[in-house]
Amino acid sequence: MKPEDMQEFEIHQLLEAIYFRYGYDFRDYSKASLERRILHRVQQSDLNSISEMVPRVMHETAFFELFLRDMSVTVTEMFRDPKVFKKLRQEVFIQLKTYSRVNIWHAGCATGEEVYSMAIMLKEEGLLERTRIYATDYNNHSLDIAKKGIYPAEKMQSYTESYLAAGGKASFADYYQAKFGSAKMAESLKEHITFANHNLMKDQAFAEMHLIVCRNVLIYFNPKLQDKVLALFKESLIARGFLLLGDKETIDFSEVKTSFETFSKKERIFRRKMYV
Numbered sequence: 001m002k003p004e005d006m007q008e009f010e011i012h013q014l015l016e017a018i019y020f021r022y023g024y025d026f027r028d029y030s031k032a033s034l035e036r037r038i039l040h041r042v043q044q045s046d047l048n049s050i051s052e053m054v055p056r057v058m059h060e061t062a063f064f065e066l067f068l069r070d071m072s073v074t075v076t077e078m079f080r081d082p083k084v085f086k087k088l089r090q091e092v093f094i095q096l097k098t099y100s101r102v103n104i105w106h107a108g109c110a111t112g113e114e115v116y117s118m119a120i121m122l123k124e125e126g127l128l129e130r131t132r133i134y135a136t137d138y139n140n141h142s143l144d145i146a147k148k149g150i151y152p153a154e155k156m157q158s159y160t161e162s163y164l165a166a167g168g169k170a171s172f173a174d175y176y177q178a179k180f181g182s183a184k185m186a187e188s189l190k191e192h193i194t195f196a197n198h199n200l201m202k203d204q205a206f207a208e209m210h211l212i213v214c215r216n217v218l219i220y221f222n223p224k225l226q227d228k229v230l231a232l233f234k235e236s237l238i239a240r241g242f243l244l245l246g247d248k249e250t251i252d253f254s255e256v257k258t259s260f261e262t263f264s265k266k267e268r269i270f271r272r273k274m275y276v
């Protein structure tokens with residue numbers, strides 16, 4: 001047997017075990033990043049093979065938590081791709097202003113920076129008071145950081161630049177309190193955000209969303225899982241609701257494509273059609 005076939009078999013066994021035991025279906029994650037991350041865990045835990053992970057995940061929930069953390073790439077920042085935020089602000093928010101209540105869902109919010117960026121913009125556009133933001137991830141460790149909303153103060157300089165590039169209207173420093181090398185996001189932003197655990201592989205749709213933001217998450221899924229998640233988003237959106245994806249992500253290949261129109265190709269903003 002070729003070593004790569006052996007490895008594929010071992011990964012298959014591991015993912016089946018995880019699905020059986022925890023209901024988390026990593027079988028539809030993209031193969032390259034799966035392999036990399038699993039081999040990293042083998043090395044970090046001083047194991048001799050991928051197969052040795054099987055009894056560990058089956059019997060030790062703490063080991064499974066470690067695996068989950070390995071699988072979750074949490075790289076994020078405030079006002080990531082500022083032009084996208086600017087576009088939202090200039091063209092999508094005008095539409096959102098026509099509703100008396102607005103629901104926004106950030107799926108795969110990681111440590112929360114993207115969510116606070118959104119809340120800041122909504123506040124400046126007079127929309128925050130009528131908005132509820134649902135921010136979800138399946139990584140509890142990241143969610144804890146997101147809920148606290150405390151970030152390294154040294155990052156604030158570059159975030160200020162991105163805030164301004166995104167069309168920020170006030171002083172970015174108004175939105176956090178700097179103390180002992182940390183920056184704590186303002187409570188007035190947090191009040192409008194509900195952080196919750198939600199697993200895109202297996203959990204239910206949300207109801208009546210006006211805007212769904214899911215950036216840099218689908219890239220880790222194979223086309224089958226991407227399709228399933230996009231169908232979940234379609235179900236969660238109101239007619240004429242917006243979907244924002246990451247710059248390498250699209251709905252083009254997906255079955256939901258006909259239910260959406262492209263609102264802004266460059267910024268990956270799609271809009272749900274009225275009757276499909």
Ligand SMILES: C[S@@+](CC[C@H](N)C(=O)[O-])C[C@H]1O[C@@H](n2cnc3c(N)ncnc32)[C@H](O)[C@@H]1O
Pocket residue numbers: 072073074075076077080107108109110111114136137138139142198199200201214215216217220246
């Ligand atoms: C690279 S971060 C993206 C953060 C943010 N959206 C951004 O673009 O800056 C990807 C996030 O997706 C989350 N994620 C991956 N698979 C997920 C799943 N099945 N359900 C929920 N979140 C998931 C990871 O835990 C991670 O926090």
